[in-house]
Amino acid sequence: MISLLLTLIFRKQKRLFAYRQYDILYNLNKSKTSLKSKSDERIPSDQSLTALLDEFSTSTVGPALPLLMQRTLARQITLEEVIGAGRYGSVHRGKWREDYVAVKIFSANDERSWLREIDIYQTVCLRHENILGYIAADNKDASTYTQLWLVTEYHENGSVYDYLMTHTITIPILIKMMLSIASGLCHLHMPIDSTNGKVALAHRDLKTKNILVKKDLSCCIADLGLAVKEVRSRPQSKKDPSLTNSSNQEHVDIDIQANSRVGTQRYMAPEVLDGTLNERSFESFKAADIYALGLVYWELLRRCQTNPNENDVDSYQVPYEDILPSNPTFEQMRDVVCTRKIRPPPSPRWQSHPILRHFVRLCEELWTEDPACRLSSLNVKKQLKNQMSLIENNLSNINNESQQQLTQNDGPWTA
Known part of the structure; x- marks a missing residue:
């Protein structure tokens, strides 16, 4: 009985820890968003996913949506069929209102991988047409265990x-x-x-x-999730002209997981x-x-x-x-x-x-x-x-030559 109680307490603490880490990663600077009050975090009932992401996407903010809006959106998703699986867990097609999304579900045991991938997707200015679009992340209680969700754009053609x-x-x-x-x-x-x-x-x-x-x-x-970051930082001495040039060199760190053979x-x-x-x-x-x-x-x-x-x-x-x-x-x-x-x-x-x-x-x-x-x-x-x-x-030249040939062939019938 005691061991069961301890197990339940441990699981609860793990969930709380995940929420704390998640909140740290998503501690958005209010001055960089248009989020003014809690009421602004509600998603209008007639808003599409594309319109929502366009509204909040900027070149200076990492995540597209504020934290509470991400959680709201994630909890309105209906999961459909499994479309992929890997070492982390599974990927489902999901539906939010009229739009399809992809939901990558990590097990609670793979929390570090989940947090790492969220962290990478929070990279400022990462959004690009040739990088999979990030939408939201959330912890979800599935009765006896915790699911860690990462929601992205869905592409029906697959990989x-x-x-x-x-x-x-x-x-x-x-x-x-x-x-x-x-x-x-x-x-x-x-x-x-x-x-x-x-x-x-x-x-x-x-x-x-x-x-x-x-x-x-x-x-x-x-x-x-396995990406490595090159983190460049300029020393404080940049602001102090009294220091020598040798002190003004940019410092470079590599943010990498412990195992290089990944x-x-x-x-x-x-x-x-x-x-x-x-x-x-x-x-x-x-x-x-x-x-x-x-x-x-x-x-x-x-x-x-x-x-x-x-x-x-x-x-x-x-x-x-x-x-x-x-x-x-x-x-x-x-x-x-x-x-x-x-x-x-x-x-x-x-x-x-x-x-x-x-x-x-x-x-x-x-x-x-x-x-x-x-x-x-x-x-x-x-x-x-x-x-x-x-x-x-070449295609343009071929089309032009074809058009000229047609014109020449028309000969007497041209006006």
């Missing part, structure tokens, strides 16, 4: 992994997907210098299952697998993301049509599927990637196509063994923008 399993893509869609992923990663990697600037982030678990396909077939990066083993960079990644350098974590980006691009290339009329594509595969089991061990991955230095092979049909051949070379530059030789996400983004412009110009 890139899900989409490629059942769909093929054209070259314009390939470039659109590649560019949107690079844009999202570039936004994570780049700090924004301003009074309320954004810190730089590295994802650390980039893979096709953690990238979602939007309705227009562009992509957005999700699952930021993420999905199949997508781990060589330096992560062999233990040579420099944890004191934020550039090292960015370079590891770039390696994984190369593997993601290879998966997209396999499902891209060389000739749209023939649907000549390769079957979907994850990287190294032809030589490794479905759940490779850390040692197996290290042997393949570091010792044998194997990378996913290009399809022969890519080499014969001028655009796809370029992307084969791009992948090779992304997953090269030396992290310092990999392209930056900004460089990748620029290259893909150029490719997109070339294709758009």
Whole structure:
């Protein structure tokens, strides 16, 4: 009886602790929001989710909605079917009024992961069209246990992994997907210098299952719970001109969880697998993301049509599927990637196509063994923008030539 009582007390304390931590993370500066009184935290009955988020989204505030409004919204969500699962728990489709949302449910035992992901999503200026949109978070009592909810935008196409399993893509869609992923990663990697600037982030678990396909077939990066932050702070001496210049240097900290070997083993960079990644350098974590980006691009290339009329594509595969089991061990991955230095092979049909051949070379530059030789996400983004412009110009020229041909053929019948 005593042990049961102690267990109940312990669970209650855990819930209270979670609420306290949650409140700390969401202690919003009232001067930065339009929230003036408790009555303002009620959500108008006729307001859509898009309108609500647009109203509260600004470039200077981290979360889109005030804390109590997030809790109100979360508790009005009706859960529907499970649409995903992972080490943290499950993801459900949910409905709030007329809008669908995705609800990531963590168990109470995984509270630290939940808090960490909320913290990452609270990063100032994180909101971006190619980063999964955060909506709300809440603790929910489910009779005998506590659920920890994280509510985000819902994308019915699912992940890139899900989409490629059942769909093929054209070259314009390939470039659109590649560019949107690079844009999202570039936004994570780049700090924004301003009074309320954004810190730089590295994802650390980039893979096709953690990238979602939007309705227009562009992509957005999700699952930021393992991300690492580069936190820059300017010393107080900046305000004291009497101090020497050497004291005015910017101080850089890396906010990282204890274990550096996190993420999905199949997508781990060589330096992560062999233990040579420099944890004191934020550039090292960015370079590891770039390696994984190369593997993601290879998966997209396999499902891209060389000739749209023939649907000549390769079957979907994850990287190294032809030589490794479905759940490779850390040692197996290290042997393949570091010792044998194997990378996913290009399809022969890519080499014969001028655009796809370029992307084969791009992948090779992304997953090269030396992290310092990999392209930056900004460089990748620029290259893909150029490719997109070339294709758009070519299509425009083709349309113009077709129109001229039609005009010439009309000949005597033109006015």
